[in-house]
Amino acid sequence: MEIKGIAWLGSRTKNYDEMVAFCSEKLDLKQVLSKEDMAVFLMPNGDVFEIMAPHIDASQPELGQMECPKAEFLVEDVHQARQDMEALGIEFVGPVYxxxxxxxxxxxxxxxxxxxxxxxxxxGLRGDEAKIIPINFGQSIRN
Structure with a gap:
């Protein structure tokens, strides 16, 4: 298994509206998805920052255990990397989504x-190649 970088950072917060406004207005981040309980921002290098409202954990129960921002490491194959890490005794929480x-x-x-x-x-959302991509949340991500 090879870690290629940190591709995603997420924060679950009770100050959801304030954080979305902060990222949009103060940090001037590009918002590519907006829902009542989730906002996704795309960085120029393709990295993603996601803000979640506290009640979003209903769809992924383990999100209720997020006590601080959560980073996701980029790997070639999640299933294989999880197998490799489980063999090393690392505890996984929830399934592979x-x-x-x-x-x-x-x-x-x-x-x-x-x-x-x-x-x-x-x-598909890297740099100038950004395009609309349907995702499972019932909305599309836009450039």
């Missing part, structure tokens, strides 16, 4: 916090 063109899973590190693995950032 599979969207249309990427997958992710969560694990607990020695600091007690959740981290994740992902096998792509947001496919």
């Amino acid at each position: 599979v969207a249309e063109k990427h997958a992710w899973t969560n694990f607990r590190a020695p600091d007690g916090h959740l981290y994740g693995l992902t096998d792509d950032r947001l496919p």
Whole structure:
């Protein structure tokens, strides 16, 4: 298994509206998805920052265990990387989630916090190649 980078950072917060406004207005981040309980921002290099409202954990129960921002490490194959890490005794929380063109899973590190693995950032959303991609949340991501 090879870690290629940190592709995703997520924060679950009770100050959801304030954080979305902060990222949009103060940090001038490019918002590519907006829902009542989730906002996704795309960085110029393809990295993703996601803000989640506290009640979003209903769809992924382990999100209720996010006590601080959570990073996801980019790997070639989430399923294989998870197998490799489980063989080393690393505790995973929840299943491997599979969207249309990427997958992710969560694990607990020695600091007690959740981290994740992902096998792509947001496919097709790198730099000038950004385009509309349907995802499982019932909305599309736009450039």
